[in-house]
Amino acid sequence: MRLVPIECVKPNSIIGKTLYDSDGRVLVREGVTLSEGVISKIKNINILSIYIIDEYSSEEIEDIIKPELRQKAIITIKEAFSNINRLTVADKFSKKETVYFENIENMAENLIENILSNRNILLSLVDIRSMDNYIYSHSVNVAVISLIIGITLKLPKKQLQHLCIGALLHDVGKSFIPKEILMKEEELTPEETLILKQHSTLGYKYLSDSYNLSAHSKVIALQHHERCDGLGYPNGLTNGEINILSKIVSIANAYDELSSGRPNKKAMFPSDVLEYLMSNAGKIFDYDIVITFCKIVIPFSKGTLVELSTGDIAVVQETLPNFPLRPIVKILRSTDSNMINKEVNLIDEISTVITSIKYEL
Missing domain, CATH: 1.10.3210.10 (Hypothetical protein af1432)
Known part of the structure; x- marks a missing residue:
């Protein structure tokens, strides 16, 4: 799953983490397919971002506390x-x-x-x-x-x-x-x-x-x-x-x-x-x-879509201790077809950096 600003969430997205209202009551349970109406209600209660599950990142991200x-x-x-x-x-x-x-x-x-x-x-x-x-x-x-x-x-x-x-x-x-x-x-x-x-x-x-x-x-x-x-x-x-x-x-x-x-x-x-x-x-x-x-600290969670300084779009696979800004990523889109689905360890690619977070390909 990956964190996406609510304005970028599209209808039929699957929510990855349960949402609670301001009093701690369940608002939308994880696994629910979001309609346009539900997305609008989430916006109205001032929730800025939610986790979604999609083809780019389906694995659960575990919070350090329950x-x-x-x-x-x-x-x-x-x-x-x-x-x-x-x-x-x-x-x-x-x-x-x-x-x-x-x-x-x-x-x-x-x-x-x-x-x-x-x-x-x-x-x-x-x-x-x-x-x-x-x-x-x-x-x-x-x-x-x-x-x-x-x-x-x-x-x-x-x-x-x-x-x-x-x-x-x-x-x-x-x-x-x-x-x-x-x-x-x-x-x-x-x-x-x-x-x-x-x-x-x-x-x-x-x-x-x-x-x-x-x-x-x-x-x-x-x-x-x-x-x-x-x-x-x-x-x-x-x-x-x-x-x-x-x-x-x-x-x-x-x-x-x-x-x-x-x-x-x-x-x-x-x-x-x-x-x-x-x-x-x-x-x-x-x-x-x-x-x-x-x-x-892990600034780019597993499943985050990122753009690299090479212009490639990748998904974060793993962050190693001591190297928070140099995760292992998998290339999803590139002008070089040989790079598609290739894993790249940014620790080894000193000249390549993450330049932005993407919310769709």
Whole structure:
């Protein structure tokens, strides 16, 4: 299967992954043949891309966490974030507030166990997100990416727990930012940008004044936009002053935002995202953590149709560890008939690169 923007999906396509609505209910089950009407309904609930099965890619792409666990995690975050502003002063430290944090702690434990039980530690995200649930899906993705980085760095389990809880809550301060700013499709004004930047201090203050979370988890909400060169916010910290867990979440946050897109920005090309991270290693991001991350990420999932710098169209067959931008591909269309159906390992073809993702031949 392969991920295709909803505007490129044609009637009679077969959906490869079950779609859920914003409340976690099944909308369209995998294996269903899509009619024009169903495609229109998917567009109307702001789902930008879906997985389809076709002659180019029929094999399943496995998520690193179980689909039902991902949906449960999204709903857990949504319930917590959506109710924060509704809590009264009397609710502080009460069972009403505590239950949300207990659910998040339990979810963090489930995510850790699920990922640790997965033999394949390479990162290939397969979530299908609705823009209506953007913040919640993003929080779960950042937690998953952060955990994979933490596991690769061989962090002890206690630190993984702090990391996962902090990653799930890193954007909790956005609950206090006006929705018209969070979901604005146009570029933010300088004044709106300043308001948005307050989310890190607002989130940290809320967590500090509320539930008895670990300081290691709380500080992630405060520091995930700090930069190693001291040009980040809110406190302009430099490399040695930033908590390692915050450094991990900073990279996971940037990768998910840039590769998945945001309400006011389109997704970047996968290789451009990695090049952005690598070019800013040691400046925005921790150098060693970026190098580790770039060895475990799969920017072009198996089944992705790509155009090569040779002009050939190919389908990704496999990505080898340490070489995320140089997968093995099978040529589907070429001006050289001898190349059709030939497998090419881009590690061996240094002059050939992937130039774009294609959605049809």
